[in-house]
Amino acid sequence: NAGVMQNPRHLVRRRGQEARLRCSPMKGHSHVYWYRQLPEEGLKFMVYLQKENIIDESGMPKERFSAEFPKEGPSILRIQQVVRGDSAAYFCASSPPQGGGSVWQYFGPGTRLTVT
């Protein structure tokens, strides 16, 4: 099992461009979480998705950010019209289906987005 995969690992965008971050969960995992880490801060929850469904997007900025987890393929975090303040490390985590008990999350290596 290759673990949670994220690509690209580093992404540079100019202000106003779009950024697309991809996350492939671990095999057998159907739940995906996205977190953002700004410099000098801890990881902040953004969104929680299951296949084809957004379960909790309480941490997503209201504008320019969107996420999806299609039936086939990786989860995508999309940032439109990036600004300098979007520069951060974006982490994806996945977990297996939850059977009522608690499960923990496995993290990917992160994508470091730099907006110039």
Added chain:
Amino acid sequence: AQRVTQPEKLLSVFKGAPVELKCNYSYSGSPELFWYVQYSRQRLQLLLRHISRESIKGFTADLNKGETSFHLKKPFAQEEDSAMYYCALSGLRGGGATNKLIFGTGTLLAVQP
């Protein structure tokens, strides 16, 4: 408000010394508490969770509900313990449970030879 506080940005100890990384939380309900560790150039990985009551790599953490704390302890630090440590909580809510994690800002543990 749900919050995790790690008061120390950096903790520097000598090899063989005891280690205690502090974590306090604020949550109205019954949270689940975790410690995650990130070694240099590696991804974030789970170290331990309070419901397991286990010891991993010599580390233990006890949930103290009265003090709302979940401090991470190890009696004798090793150089290979040097890493970034994050305390996190997850709260299960009824009617639409979500296991999102709320992280502290992390403590960098530096174990000197």
